[in-house]
Amino acid sequence: MKLVDLQSAVMKKYKCLVSINQCARARTQSISEFEQGMKKHYDKLWDYGEEVRRTNPRSTLKMSVEANPDGKTYFQGFYICLQGLKEGWISGCRRVIGLDGFFLKTICKGVLLSAVGRDGKNQIFPIAWVVVNIENKENWTWFIDLLKEDLSLNDGVGTTLISDQHKVHFHAFFASL
Structure with missing residues (x-):
């Protein structure tokens, strides 16, 4: 939000005049608090995984972390394939899998890798993601x-397999054959 728009919104809602510098400090603090909240969500991934397992029996959830010599644990990956999606793809989808990756551009950088299929009505059918x-x-x-x-x-x-022409997908698929 532009600072002048923030200043105008404060005046409209609270009938209070604030300076551009006050708006800048408030926006910086707000963004900082939001980013800290985003980082704390990674601490909840274990709890999230347990809740998904509890509510979706036989689903697959895997967490990959790396313990470094400095004593800190670093996130590497979180895989999800819900049981209903497994069964749905196996029983009602074409034997076609689309693979793609998307960059996550929030404070918690990363990549979302996905596998999707096509159902009998040619609609996109999510299979798994990480x-x-x-x-x-x-x-x-x-x-x-x-x-x-x-x-x-x-x-x-x-x-x-359908991909965006990244050879890494196919090397990964055939690596374990």
Whole structure:
């Protein structure tokens, strides 16, 4: 929000005149508090995973973290494949999987990797997704290995992959064959 718009909104709502500097400080503090809240959400991933497991039995949730010598634990990835989506893809979707990655541009940077299918009405059908710290061959391999296990793809015969032409997807898919 532009500072002059913030100043105008304060005047309209509270009938109070504030300076541009006050608005700038308030906006900076507000953004800082929001960003701290976003970081705290990563601390809740374990609880979130347990709640998803409790409410969606037989769903697959995997957390990947790395313990460094400095004593801190660093997030690497969080994989989700809900049981209903597994069953839906296996029983009612074409044997086509679209793979893609999207950069997360919030304070908590990362990449969302997704696998989607097409149902009988040619509608997009989500299968599984993972949030990882960086898009690389190791993370794609981790994601695809878990996906192959969840969907019982074995060697992948009869399954078509569609991608945005990143070779890393296909290397990851065939790496464990």
